[in-house]
Amino acid sequence: MSKKLLLKNDHIPNINQLAVYRQHGGYTVLENTLKNSNPENVLEEVKKSGLRGRGGAGFPTGMKWSFLARPEGIPRYLVCNADESEPGTFKDRYLMERIPHLLIEGMILSSFALGAKTSYIYIRGEYFYVSRILEAAIAEAYAAGLLGKNIMGSGFDHDCYVQVGAGAYICGEETALLESLEGKRGNPRIKPPFPAVAGLYGCPTVVNNVETIAAVVPILELGGDEYAKIGIGKSTGTKLISASGHINKPGVYEIELGVPVEEFIYSEQYCGGIRGGRKLKAVVAGGSSVPILPTELILKTANGEPRLMSYESLGDGGFATGTMLGSGGFIVMDEDTSIVKNLYTFARFYHHESCGQCSPCREGTGWMEKIIHKILDGHGTMQDIDLLWDIQSKIEGKTICPLGEAAAWPVAAAIRHFRSEFESYVQNPENIKDIKHYYRLQN
């Protein structure tokens, strides 16, 4: 089930250059669309495609676009979310670095559909070198008349700019991103109003992930109906998966949604199995925020069905026995991994990244980090495990933005599925000794 739409040309040398991108059919979708179509049709095709946001939440893109307010005389904006800071996720970087023009073509097409004369690509500051690649590609596009006034004689004007952040996971949350783009601290806004009504500079704004925007190009090339035939059920199309951890072949893979998880982990086409022939212990399937699942639940659902790489199948069973596709950050852990220590790296991350506006998140993330540290230090008690559970349960649903939940879910899942490991650390601190130095470098 290998199907490449986004990365079909990623192996071509110099595909980051406009001339090479065009030799391989680049910008023909834009040309055809501007000549023969109109914004309503583009929106219609995207709706038909069933495309769901690739940033993590999986919200239908066509529906999001149709919510955009269109008052007369007020500019509308498209903002591309290239903040990519969810641990385990590196697909947007790969796409932008290799095929920057695919994103830019998608930006122009999406802006055409939305009636946005200006768009911004907000990229995390650490990806500075990638921002340079994007800037170079944008300059090429301007020089070729693909950006700027009257693009390809269509009468459509569009400017696209790259904006760098400066190190803040929270700026991936769309309203924090907009604050940051306005030159402020990345504090998420209280919603409503939603960005579709009052976003950047108070104007109607659509925020979409890099991969979502890039997918608009193959959608318009194939037609929405054809795109929707790829994948499985409501998980249409292809998805970029960032695979990392204890696998033989880490990297970015484009999969047709619906590939069995087992095939993804073990086949040579994808991850190539577990390093050193070890056994699988657990997987975080969709970036650090989604619940971790032990082997038996990641390979099969609670009903014994094979688990598939799709929004529905990964979500099957809710959080009791399932997880989420999320951003597609697929982190694999072998049989000797300390789940508690892995959780500690997440807890430290969320504490570091909380913007501090809401007390359940600001305080809760700090307490969770401290308690897990205490357990790993050999001073944990059984009550600490219950306290940890209690704290995480009191964050969910009580904060301005979903970072609170993102911090709580991994803690809940680790306790739910690996409670005995926490208990063994409490009861027998000897078990903790080897954790730090277990993961020797490969060579």
Add this chain to the structure above:
Amino acid sequence: MTTSEQIVFSKESLELVQKMMLRYPEGKHKSALIPVLHIAQAEFGGWLSAPVMDYVASILKIQPIEVYEVASFYSMFNLKPVGKCLIEVCRTSSCWLCGAEDIIDHIENKLNIKVGETTADGMFTLKAVECLGSCGTAPMMQVGADYHENLTLSKVDALLEKFKSEDKQSRYC
């Protein structure tokens, strides 16, 4: 930076800043603040002193507090002096699973400093950071704008030697 007179952007940086401010609608040039702080940090020794931040405020015609509150929010802005070479090693899940702690220990031993410290000669600062989007090529570290991936101890040794011999300020931009 002893007196504020010395804090002036180079001609090229100033032109870049002016150009950048045109990217935003009229009156919204505060949007340039983060990119301009990056330029300032790179140009004025790898960190943002209060006089540097005041200078940025004057260039963007905003209040100094608007600059301070932003500079203190984002982890890439250093509000204290750092070594010439700022080494940032990722320690989050995927990197940890692939040996990031060995990398950190090794650098600590080699440079005789702990995470968060600067060597006595002011050459190196070691920082442990959160996921930099390089999880598939873990373990990794960032120095200035450069990503160093699939690290091994010998790779780290060679890099430290290289940084020492180049003896230049690491910068993101």
